[in-house]
Amino acid sequence: MSVGISARDVLAVSSLAKDICSCLKEIGGAKTEYQDLERELECLQKALTHLDRLQSKKPSPTIDSIRFAALSCRRPLEEFLRKIRRYETSLGPECTKKSLQGQLDKIRFRFGQSDDIRKLQNYLSVHLGTINILLAEHGLETMMLASEEAESERLQIHQRLDDTQNLLHRVQDNISAQTATVLNGMSILAKVHSIVSGETQSSWASMKEIVAKACVSTQQIYSVVLDIKASIASKVDVRWSFFQDPLICEDALGRKFPVPSEYDFAMLNVIIRQRFQTGPGSAEVALGDFEITEATDRSSFLSESSFLRPGSSLIMAILIENPFPIMTDEVCPMPRCGSSVTRKVDGGGRICCRCNVWFAVSTKKRKATDIEDASMVQQVIQEILDHIMNGGESTQNTTRKRLKITYNHESVRAYKNVSLANNAHYVCDECRKTFKRAAHLRRHQLSHDAPKYI
Ligand SMILES: [Zn+2]
Ligand SMILES: [Zn+2]
Structure with a gap:
């Protein structure tokens, strides 16, 4: 039923009315005859206007039926409009009532159109009733729909109210x-507060006692210190204090020790x-x-007559046998080193760049001679020490003849400062062989000479 019926068609019927x-x-002039028709038309127009207001809502079969009923009025209305438009010019307000044609038309209209x-009117009243x-x-x-919706919404609201409740x-x-x-929590906090405050109070009390004790002890210590200070101030003895800088002595093993400058060479x-009673260098010392x-x-040696200058540095070096048959003063004399990389020292002598040993050729002769028996060395040293202890003098002179000290490689390796003894060697010019005595060299040189036959 709804096919082909649109809102525009309904509006067309409304405008027709x-x-x-x-x-x-x-x-x-024809007012009294069609008053009822006019009322019917107004009713139709109102109904159609009301129908137009329903357009925006959702389509329903009832609205389509109303539209159909409205459209069925269209054709008779158009026909009637066409008929009355013919009389409009002669019966309208513009025409003069005196003209004969106008009076004739009026009569014709009254009798011709009253049936129409x-x-x-009947047609419209039937359809209007339907509409x-x-x-x-x-x-x-x-x-009904609205009440159903309201009911469902009421139920929903009720449900929500229940949920909210x-x-x-x-x-x-x-x-x-x-x-x-x-x-x-508040009661626990109150308990904790009481416990903590109680403990803290006891701790504070004990700390206070400790601090008080510490104060008393400090005061006692201070008074003791004051007493000590007073006693020192009155009895200080400056006779044995060192007022000069001490001498710094470095011994043959590289150990430095201070020597009061009031001491003399002896x-x-x-x-x-x-310091050299035992260990490396004990025999030599x-x-x-x-x-x-x-x-x-380092060229001038200290002796009994030397003055020990306060604050000066002293070096002690041990005399060792020159290990090289030919005298040289630029090669390191240490066993298992023998490095030729050495540098000159300002005070004299040279220092090996490899083993850091200071060495120089001395003018002194070495008193000890080489022997191999170590037990004999110990015995000789003991004799010397005993002699010194017993107040003996010129120890070296009395025992020199019996002394034979080994040239101990291990003890030489411990030395830091060494002097090479001036034990003159007798060297053969031809084969560089060395001899300790000139007579031996002369006897050797005879072997190089050509045999002489007399
Ligand atoms: Zn060296
Ligand atoms: Zn020779």
Whole structure:
């Protein structure tokens, strides 16, 4: 039924009814005959206007039926409009009532159209009734739908209210539980506070006691210190204090030790002999095979008459046998080194760049001679020491003849400062063989000479 019926068609019918109304109003003379028709047309127009307002809502079969009923009025309305437009010019307000043609038309209209008006009126009243009934039906349907929707919404609202009430109950329960927890926490906090404050108070009290004791002890210590200070100030003895810088002596093993500058050479000698009682160099020191020089000038040796300058540095070197048959002063004399890379020292002598040993050729002769028997060395040293202990003098002279000290490689390796003894060697010019005595060299040289036959 709804096919081909649109809102525009309904509007066309409405405008048609409006046109007929305006036409009838313009034909003022025929007013009484079609008052009812005019009322019917107005009713139709109102119904159609009401129908137009329903357009925006969702389509329903009732609205389509109303549209169909409205459209079925279209054809008779158009026909009637066409008929009355013919009389519009002669019966309208513009025409003069005196003209004969106008009076004739009026009479013709009154008799010719009264049947049409009645027919149209009946037709319209039937359809208008249908339209009104359908509109009422549609209104009822809409109301029913609205009441159903309202009912469902009411149910939803009721449901939501129930949910909200449940939530409120739950929130209330939570709040009461939290209140209980907070109260519990507050009581615990109060307990903790009381415990902590009690402990802290006791700690503070004990700390206060400790601090008070510490204060008392400090005061006692201070008074003791004051007493000590007073006693020192009155009894200090400055006779044995060192007012000069001490001498710094570096011994043959590289050990540095301070020597009071009030000491003389003999006391320094005693100190050195005491330090070399055992260990590397003990035999050489016991025999006096060592030299003491100033670090700034190693060519002049200290002796009994030397003055020990306060603050100066002394070097002690042990006399060792020159290991090389030919005298040289640029090759390191240390066993298992023999490096030729050496540098000159300002005070004199040279220092090996490899083993850092200071060495120089001395003018002194070495008293000890080489032997291989180590036990005999110990025996000889013991004899010397015993002699010294017994107050003997000129030890070296009395024992020199019996002394034979080994040239111990291991002890030589421990030395830091060495002097090469001036034990003159007798060297053969032809084969570089060395001899300790000139007679031996002369006897050897005879072997190079050509045999002489006399
Ligand atoms: Zn070296
Ligand atoms: Zn020779």
